[in-house]
Amino acid sequence: MSVHWLEETVQEISKRNLTEITLSTGKTPSGHIHIGILREIIICDALRRIFEKKGITVSFYLFIDDFDAAKRFPSYIDKDYQKNNLGKPFTLIPCPFEDCGCESYAYHFGNELISTFKQFGIKNEIIWTYELYQKKEMHEKIKIALDNTEKIKEILKKYILPTLDDDRKKQFNDMQKTWIPVMIVCEKCNKIQDRTKDGSIHPNRAIKYLKKEQTVMYECPACGYRGETSIYSGKLKLNWRIDWPAKWALFKATCEPAGKDHSVKGGAYDTGIEICQEIYNYEGPIKLRYEWLRLGDQDMGTSKGIVFTPEKYLELADPEIYRMLILRTNPMKHISLRIEETSQYHDYYEKMENIFYEVEEPESKEEYDFYKYMYPLTKVNDTPEIKPIRIPLKLLSFLSQTQNILSLDKLYNKAISSLRIEKAEKIISIEDFKVLLKRTETWINEVKDELTRITDHKIKRNILNKIDIFTIPDTIPKDLINTLSDKQKKGLILFKKFLLEKDNLDADSIQNKIFTIAKEELEVPPRNMFKAFYLLLLGNKSGPRLGPFILMLDKEWLVKRLNQLED
Ligand SMILES: [Zn+2]
Numbered sequence: 255m256s257v258h259w260l261e262e263t264v265q266e267i268s269k270r271n272l273t274e275i276t277l278s279t280g281k282t283p284s285g286h287i288h289i290g291i292l293r294e295i296i297i298c299d300a301l302r303r304i305f306e307k308k309g310i311t312v313s314f315y316l317f318i319d320d321f322d323a324a325k326r327f328p329s330y331i332d333k334d335y336q337k338n339n340l341g342k343p344f345t346l347i348p349c350p351f352e353d354c355g356c357e358s359y360a361y362h363f364g365n366e367l368i369s370t371f372k373q374f375g376i377k378n379e380i381i382w383t384y385e386l387y388q389k390k391e392m393h394e395k396i397k398i399a400l401d402n403t404e405k406i407k408e409i410l411k412k413y414i415l416p417t418l419d420d421d422r423k424k425q426f427n428d429m430q431k432t433w434i435p436v437m438i439v440c441e442k443c444n445k446i447q448d449r450t451k452d453g454s455i456h457p458n459r460a461i462k463y464l465k466k467e468q469t470v471m472y473e474c475p476a477c478g479y480r481g482e483t484s485i486y487s488g489k490l491k492l493n494w495r496i497d498w499p500a501k502w503a504l505f506k507a508t509c510e511p512a513g514k515d516h517s518v519k520g521g522a523y524d525t526g527i528e529i530c531q532e533i534y535n536y537e538g539p540i541k542l543r544y545e546w547l548r549l550g551d552q553d554m555g556t557s558k559g560i561v562f563t564p565e566k567y568l569e570l571a572d573p574e575i576y577r578m579l580i581l582r583t584n585p586m587k588h589i590s591l592r593i594e595e596t597s598q599y600h601d602y603y604e605k606m607e608n609i610f611y612e613v614e615e616p617e618s619k620e621e622y623d624f625y626k627y628m629y630p631l632t633k634v635n636d637t638p639e640i641k642p643i644r645i646p647l648k649l650l651s652f653l654s655q656t657q658n659i660l661s662l663d664k665l666y667n668k669a670i671s672s673l674r675i676e677k678a679e680k681i682i683s684i685e686d687f688k689v690l691l692k693r694t695e696t697w698i699n700e701v702k703d704e705l706t707r708i709t710d711h712k713i714k715r716n717i718l719n720k721i722d723i724f725t726i727p728d729t730i731p732k733d734l735i736n737t738l739s740d741k742q743k744k745g746l747i748l749f750k751k752f753l754l755e756k757d758n759l760d761a762d763s764i765q766n767k768i769f770t771i772a773k774e775e776l777e778v779p780p781r782n783m784f785k786a787f788y789l790l791l792l793g794n795k796s797g798p799r800l801g802p803f804i805l806m807l808d809k810e811w812l813v814k815r816l817n818q819l820e821d
């Protein structure tokens with residue numbers, strides 16, 4: 255057993271004895287790109303760090319496949335716009351949003367993803383596939399494919415035929431008779447494929463390759479235009495099953511993860527490896543298979559409705575937590591990202607951090623080794639020498655919910671004074687604190703939203719047990735205050751007196767005082783007193799545990815609130 259599942263791939267790569275390696279990932283920018291893509295990107299980013307530490311030069315690429323044709327659009331794209339642009343490569347489609355100012359559909363969604371990498375600690379290089387196809391090196395790969403069409407067909411046949419039923423076998427064989435491995439962007443209508451009303455897709459495939467002239471002929475299925483174009487025109491794109499190995503060979507890809515759609519038998523990865531070896535004379539990458547990342551219990555899809563982008567994630571949670579989720583889970587297991595479980599994720603992270611810095615005892619040697627290996631790979635920046643200061647999420651969530659009654663300075667002071675800071679440690683700045691506060695607020699609002707959608711009471715209760723969610727109204731209406739009994743009011747006023755007399759209170763003494771007021775001074779069940787507090791503070795019947803809650807509130811504000819009783 256290795257220390258961490260990543261080691262298996264590390265060892266496989268190491269067997270190749272290279273001084274330079276290439277890690278490769280890819281994505282088609284067909285709409286908002288959901289956070290699932292970061293699974294393969296973060297796995298590769300971790301591999302990058304591991305090999306760089308070994309002194310090996312690592313190239314790490316993300317291919318944005320903007321030369322791919324728009325087969326369909328997500329539902330949030332305007333219908334007329336969809337009709338006009340179906341079948342064009344994403345890079346030749348304008349940005350779908352008015353006044354956005356970006357260059358194309360592909361750039362809009364591609365850049366939305368890329369812009370988050372720095373915050374996730376990902377260091378990679380972007381290759382826009384359309385640009386790549388304008389280059390001489392890629393034109394050479396196109397020429398090799400055209401010159402080897404028959405050989406490619408044999409390979410595809412060998413892998414694909416056994417996976418088809420009789421009807422589709424015949425279809426495949428018929429199609430192969432005239433098949434040429436390139437498609438062309440029509441010079442008239444800019445489309446590279448046509449989608450007919452019945453939903454079937456017809457690529458604008460070359461119908462003839464003129465080897466001597468180094469041109470291809472085509473008849474556009476979308477507009478009927480017949481054209482002939484040079485194989486160096488930049489209008490040609492290799493069929494997907496050849497495009498992938500051509501890029502592997504060009505960049506000498508050492509390892510590329512494959513989502514389960516590409517891992518199937520007879521799939522593009524299998525045929526790709528053989529084409530890479532037989533046609534392009536390169537052994538091909540090591541396949542790292544991985545399962546999908548789901549949002550709760552739902553699959554996400556770029557062209558489907560359910561989209562949760564990395565950008566959205568960053569608005570409400572910590573990127574290091576996300577890296578941890580990816581790296582702690584074996585890639586063959588699916589991950590369910592549950593925003594409402596962020597506080598559990600934090601608990602896990604904190605435990606890992608404590609064990610890494612040796613301030614907590616690990617349960618076993620395996621656990622220690624696993625965390626020691628993984629922790630630096632979850633960091634966005636370099637691993638600090640001493641354990642970083644962290645404002646607990648619980649405290650942040652409390653503070654974020656009291657923003658309407660406390661000033662930023664007061665919230666900040668409460669946060670800082672709750673941390674036991676040693677001299678050597680860098681204090682969290684008020685600017686950083688503001689960002690944390692905002693992020694926590696967004697997270698809590700997201701959980702509140704989530705709670706309105708959950709119908710199962712048990713699940714709801716489980717979530718609420720983990721996070722205190724409350725709202726402190728600016729004022730409590732007079733008629734609500736009037737529902738308090740005389741004893742309850744008296745108890746509250748006694749508490750105010752206690753509050754004014756004492757300094758440096760702690761949660762326990764507050765909790766105890768409320769008990770004594772109820773039992774000894776008023777002779778009522780403590781429950782009645784608690785209810786009175788919740789009503790006056792939250793306008794509600796219940797709320798978070800009172801002692802710590804009252805302690806966190808500002809004394810001045812609290813006295814003012816209690817004064818409302820005597821108005
Ligand atoms: Zn745009």
Ligand SMILES: [Zn+2]
Pocket residue numbers: 440441442443444445474475476477478479
């Ligand atoms: Zn056309």
